[in-house]
Each structure stands twice: as structure tokens, then as C-alpha cells.
Amino acid sequence: MAEATDTEPASGGPEHRYSASLAQGIETSWQDRWEAEGTFEAPNPAGPLADADLLAERGEKLFVLDMFPYPSGAGLHVGHPLGYIGTDVFSRFKRMTGHNVLYSMGFDAFGLPAEQYAVQTGQHPAVTTDGNIANMRRQLRRLGLSHDTRRSISTTDPDYYRWTQWIFSQIFNAWYDERTGTARPIDELVSEFASGERSTPDGRPWDALDPAERRRILDDHRLAYVSEAPVNWCPGLGTVVANEEVTADGRSDRGNYPVFKRNMRQWMMRITAYADRLIDDLDLLDWTDAIKTMQRNWIGRSHGARVDFASPAGPLTVFTTRPDTLFGATFMVLAPEHPAVETLTTPEQADAVADYRRAASAKKDVDRQDESREKTGVFTGSTATNPVTGDEIPVWIADYVLMGYGTGAIMAVPCGDQRDFEFARRFGLPIPAIQQPPATWFEARDITPSLDTSKWPEAFVGDAPYVNSSNGALDLDGTSSVAEGVATVNSWLSDNGHGEATVTYKLRDWLFSRQRYWGEPFPVVYDADGNPHTLPDEMLPVLLPETDSFSPRTFDADDEFSDPESPLDRLSDWVEVELDLGDGPQTYRRDTNVMPQWAGSCWYELRYLDPTNSNAFVDPEVERYWMGPRADLRPDHPGGVDLYVGGVEHAVLHLLYARFWHKVLHDLGHVSSLEPYARLFNQGYILANAFKDERGIYVDATAVTEVDGQFLHEGQPVEREWGKMGKSLKNAVSPDEMYEAYGADTLRLYEMAMGPLDASRPWETRDVVGMYRFLQRLWRTIVDEESGAATVSDGPADEETRRLLNRTIDIVRTEMDALRFNTAIAKLIELNNHVTKVHQATGSTPREVAESMVLMAAPLVPHIAEELWSRLGHDSTLTYEEFPSADPALLVDDEIEMPVQIKGKVRARVMVPADADEATIRQIALSDERVLAALDGADPESLRKVIVVPGRMVNLVP
């Protein structure tokens, strides 16, 4: 198995040396014992997993969660479990400091790879998936992860996706009430319409509407709705995909196929209703600013104003963040797709406009969004009225205005917006100045100050006094703050009926249907009129029907005008169904879409809490216990998982969708927590050298040798680069190789020691041996390599050892609690290096030292720690032993060494009493020979400056 013979320790040596094979034996037998004893099972406060006594014994609750994996067929490489090892060490540490830790692992198993494999082989994806999950469970178990395996789920289990479908129904049967700022059941909307508390869109009484009209109104309010809208059609995948799954260059996240905008009838989720809360509640979360910023940018809230411009096609509404610049709006630009373009186009301009629109529609979004491109556009022939100046201004179309943002129309202020400036220059449109830029602005551009914009090299953006900005009723001239200008114009606009202050978002509703096979079926049927109905709860789950035709109709990846065809469409026996939904038996058609892969990951952490509950997706009491808000920690604590660890790649997909679902569930009263993940920690990636040959093809990294700084593969020079570990770069290292050569504890320790958990770091197989040697030394300080007997003594340790031990305990506790395992390990090694010397001198290790070392190492290297613990005479697992605490008396020394600096350079060290005051320290320092020598004759009594920082250092300035 292990090819890396140069790193593999040879067999031989003393019988009881901590060798790879000894480690393997220890590891597997402890893994068996943990499983048999249910060591890591965490008790619930209620339901089938309840155990009141155990709950009382375990202490404060703590929910630690990994982003669950997709069970890939390739299995794990050593890069995958970095985060899992981190959460395991933390969970084990917390168990030893009095916490009831919920720690489990599930599988996000719906999705494309299993389906594509099924298409190729004809094997049902469920079979592939189950096999992959079993394999992954085995690999994770071999690492010694302390999961409560009773709580493990797969998103593909019918018992799981039954509740995914149930949550969908909840969302479908809910609407967002702007007045309360929450989702509410749709029945309450009906009551409000019926009672007249809320008026219908056209003001007619609810009773006066026919059933179809009522339905339409309700459907328009639902949080999950079917809509005909421009969506991302990906012929290469045969399905539509969400905005979040389209890359910046207009291709699919998965498979990298072209994506086209097409109008299609699809399921959408009204995530935009939650835009404000999704932004504002980020303030409640203990997440990195980087991730919060990404979410804020994705939601893209901008404050501004809606302004109406009168035109022959009726009022043209624009969105602007700078209503204060309205006096400088000298033309308008509409997106080529804007519905008013048809009406506005005059006969003379008809051909030019038609040509331009055709050219624009042929372009992909990517090309349209290339900023460096010269501005293009066409005049429609019509004008609109600037509401503050009363001027007639020309209306153009141009592809730099996007139909998908704001209103698809802009007012152009060429003096204050760079794009408008370029457009006006290109087409000879007027550029009146409406602000007086400061002198420094002109100086920086090396021109003389002037309001003649033909001299300006670019638009001016910022605070500056307004000019030419009054119309009698509205006067900005003299004002010089943008904020003030905006406020003044906004109130004028609403007072005069020309617009109002408003907020716009980049976030679009979430496209929720996919035309694939391997996903959750929608719990939806359509009646004879084509109206969707969710199935009653007792009809769930809607099982994914059996078939041997898993593939959607596939198309040429560039065939924009193909149409999606779901595999479920073909199953006519399944699609047509006779049901009684309350109006007597009728024939319905099932929805043949499936949900996107993100659906199952929107709520999986909740199912870990109560995995076998068949009455509810989670018992509210159990949810409150594990995830309820912790006002005791912080008044505004939102609740949720205490620690969530995963990669940064889910910053806007999974993490945004899951927050949205969780908030809906909260609003509908199903969960007490406001947010799913209170604290998020992004672990880094393990990188590895990858090597390319002269043809640019990756070669097997294990077959590359380094000779004098040159990298060779089969004698040929190859080029080195860094990359994420994986199959595609041919640089994956399997954990099995590491078990074979060193064992799981060494692998765990190496991954934790190689750097801080949140940093990406390069894998170096040759470095692993350092941690192996440490474990051998640790073993040797407690176990005799010849006899296997423990070599501990019961007398007290010497003073120096006890002080070092207690200092180490103090630091290791702090570091582990802060997830800084790399520095905790360094301290343990230092301690062990010292204890090794004691052992060599006396032939034994004092028991108090040995036991503390084993307990401190246990979270990191649980197998060897358990084995040593048992050899120290303990019968039961150390999982719930108390983590060592430092004796404060041993943390302070009587005398400490202090550096003495002369002009900031360390010249000497002196010993001073730990509690010495400044004067004493000064006196000691200034009487030290080496200090006097270093002062080089300067009079110690007439130094220019003497700085004494007690406990730190002394600095002398002659």
C-alpha cells in the first residue's frame, strides 16, 4: 500500500516501541470499544435520545458542526479531514471541561456526480450513494472522530427528505408580511383579506373575487411560487441553475458549461423578502468580516431614490443612488430589453434600434459586462422630461444598462458618473457641471479649475458645493454635502409626486427547481386548471420514483434554444395521480422537477438534534436546548450552532440559503433560534505541490524527485505549482498511506500542528515524521519499550517540572479553547522534552506529570492517550475525565529574569524578585556588572532615560 518507503519507518526495534503497527492495533481496538460503549452519545432533554441523569452529569450544552460532505466515490484524501479533525479535537476538549457536546456527521448526498455516474453505468444512484457513504463512514471512523453516530443522516434518506418536502410546504403556504417584517401562514392572509383588514390589490372585497382571482392573489404572495421569468438555462447540464451557481464568466459552477438567460416557468423562493434581515442580522453573528462582507455584497443593498421621468411611453422610472445630481441629468439610458423601448422608438430610429437590440441579445452577459469595452448605444428618437429642470432630455438605449438591476433604466449624469461621462463624450451629449470640485481635484489632474467640463478628464464624484442646482422650489446651490443634497431632493420628489427614497438590492429570488433525477421531488401536484397544490403532510414523503433512465435530455452545451426535459416527465404512471385533496377524488399531475442540491443542506443541523422524530422535523424542546438563543452569553445572541467549521467556498450559497430557511422556520414558530450558525470558522485548505511537464500536463506528484532544487519526473524537468489537493492535479495523498506508515494519531497531530486552522498550508509528507517521533517520546516517558510496563513513580515531581507542567496546562487550556492547536502542540512537545530528561535521569516519570500529559494530549491523539491512560491503571475511557487545571500558585515565580536594554538593544539579563517595584528593579539593573560594562563608562546616575516595565524589561538611554 504505502509506496513512500523513504518515509516509512522500518519494523524492528524494541517490542513495545510505539511503531506504526502498534499504533494501528491501539487505534482500531479503541475505536471498537468507543463504538461498543456508545462513548460519544450525547443525551437530549426530551424524546427518544433523552437521558435526564446523563444530561445533568454532562454539563453545559455545546453544538459543534462540520459542513457535511458530499459522499464522493473517490474517497478521502488527507486534505478533506482538516476541519473534521479540528472540530473533533475541540469537541473532545470541551467534553473534558464539562460540556454536553453534540457532534455528528451526515451526508449531502443528492446531486450531480452520483446521477452522472448512474447515467454512465446504469447503476441506480441510490446504490452508488449508499456505497460511497459506507466507505466514507469507514474512513472517518478510522480517524477516530468522536461522532454520535446515532444522529447521522443522509439527505437522500426518505425519512430525511420527507421533512425537506414538509419545509417546502411550509414555505409555499406562507407569505411575508411587510407590516410585521416576518413570514406568516397564508391562511392568516386569507383572514385579513376576508375581514377587510387588508385590501385586495384592486380594492374589491375578497368575497367579490372568483376563486381563480383569489388563488392568483395568494400565489403572488407565497414565499415559494411558480413564475415565468428570465432564468439561467444550462443546456450542457440539461437544467436551469440559480444565480449563485453561475460563475462571473457566465458558466455553470458545476461542469463549466455555458449558461443562457431564458424566460421559463420555474419554482422560485422569495429570499428577497428577507434581504434586510439577512444583512442586518449579520451583526449578531460571530463570523469573520470577510464572509459577512461577501454576503452583504451579494445581497447588495443600496439606498437611493426612485425618480419618474414623463415620456411618450408613460413615466419612465429610474433608480439612482445620487438623486442630488438630478439637475445634471441630461439624457436617459434604457436597457435594450426595456419594455418601453418599442413605444419610444421613432420611425426614423426604428432600424438602428432594432439592429442594436438584436446585437445586444446575441451577446452573452459576460461580454456585455466587460467594463473596458468602448460604450455603445442608440438614440430612440424620443425625449423624456427631467422633473427638476423641466428640460426635454433624449432617451437612449445602451447595453451597459442591465435589465436585471434596479428598473433597467437610468438617468445619466455625465459630470458625476464615469460611465455616463464616457457615453456623453462618445456621442456628443452635453455635460453640464452641477458641482464645483475642490482645487485639489484639479491639481491632481494637472488642469486649471474650471466648470467647463470639456476640460475635465473624467467625472467628479464626491462632496463638493452644488452649482446650477436650483429650480425656484428646490435649491441645492451652496449646499456641499452629498448626504444633505440627497435628503433635500428626496423630500422634494415625494412632495411633488415625482418619486421617493427607496432601497434596491442585487439579490434576486432563488431559482429552486432543477430538471434532474437525483434530488428531492416537489411535494406538489397540479389540478386540471394548472394550479399547484402542496400535498397534505400525511402523504409525505413523495418518494423519488424508480426508473432506469436517470438522464435529463442532454443538449449540445451551446444549444441556447433547447428546452429542459426532466427525467421525471417521462414517468407517466407516476406523473398522473388520482387524489382526494378535499374536493373528492380528482386527477392531478405531479410536479416533475426536483429541488436543488442546496435544499437538503438548508436544515440538516436541525435533524441531528432529533434524528428519529416522526412527528416533527425536530422537537421544539430539543431545538431550544441545543440551539436556542443564549441571552446569558450576550443579550442579542441569536441562537444556533455554537461552532460551525467549513470552507469559505460556501460564503454565499449554502450559508445564505440556510439562513433564509432558518428565518422562515423561526417566523412560523418552528424553531427558537434566529440564525442557524452563531459562530462560523473557516478552515484553510491543504495545498500540495503539483507538477506539470513540458506539455503542461500534470504528472503524478509522488513520482517527482527533487535534485539540486530541480524537479524531475522520469528524468525530465517538470514545473512546480501549488494547488488544492485532489485528483485533477494528481497530487492527492491518501490517509490510508499515513495510517500504514504512522497511524491515525500521527496524521491527526500533523494536520493540527502544521499551522493555524484557518490558514491554508502545504502538505509535506516528509514533515509528518516529526509528530510520530513526538508520540514515540511521549509513549517512552510512560511505557518501557522492552517490557511494556508503565514506568511512573508515585512521588512528587521536582519543583522545576511542576512549574513547567502547570505553565503548560495553563497555556494549553487557553490555546485549545481558542482553536489554536498548533501552539498547544508546541507547548506539549516542550513539556515532553523536559520530562524525557527527567525520565532519563531518574528512570521514571512522576504520576501527576504523566497523567496530566496524557489528558492534555487526549483531544489531539485520543487513541494513544486512551492506551496510556489504561496502562496508568484506569479502567474506563478518559473521554469524560476532567481536563487538567493549573495551580495558580505554581504559575508565579519568586524570581524572574528580565532583559536590560540599552537604547532598545538587549545587553544583559538580570534576576529580580517577581514582585519587585520599579525602583528596586532599577537599582538591581544599574548595579549589574554587564549592564555597567555595556553602558561603556556612562554614569548610571545621569542617564537620560530609564524605562522600567515591571515583569517585562528595562530600557536605559544614556
Added chain:
RNA sequence: GCGGGCGUGGCGGAACUGGCAGACGCGCAGGAUUUAGGUUCCUGUUCCUCGGAGUGUGGGUUCGAGUCCCACCGCCCGCACCA
């Protein structure tokens, strides 16, 4: 272009609120054990003209800067004609 982050020995990385730069590990050198290689153990290891210099570069604040401020260079990540 905008936003965020990061630059420390041959390598991975330590250094808490400014206070002994280079903890710990790898590698390397020397030694012990071994027939030998490997393993294991011990000692040393920032650099150089041995007195200094040194945390990407150049300035600044300070008694004192890897840490704070300014400018620049380089790398990484996210967003990108967002009105």
C-alpha cells in the same frame, strides 16, 4: 477598478494588549547505537567580514516597532458597467 486578507530562517510556522524575533516541527551538520543503510537517541543550526545586521521596500510615531501610521512593491481571495 472596488472590497477583504497576507508578506518573518533552506521549508511549515511561533511571538498575548508595542517590550528578549525565530517557540515547535521538518531539513541540514556532527556524534551515539547498528556489520551497513534505515530506525531511535544526543548536540548544534537566522545571516555575515564575529563586530554587527536582520521580519517585502522606503519613510514616520516611540525610550522601544514583526506588531501602530503613511507611501510603494509583491502575492492570495471575493465582487465587478449595480446606476
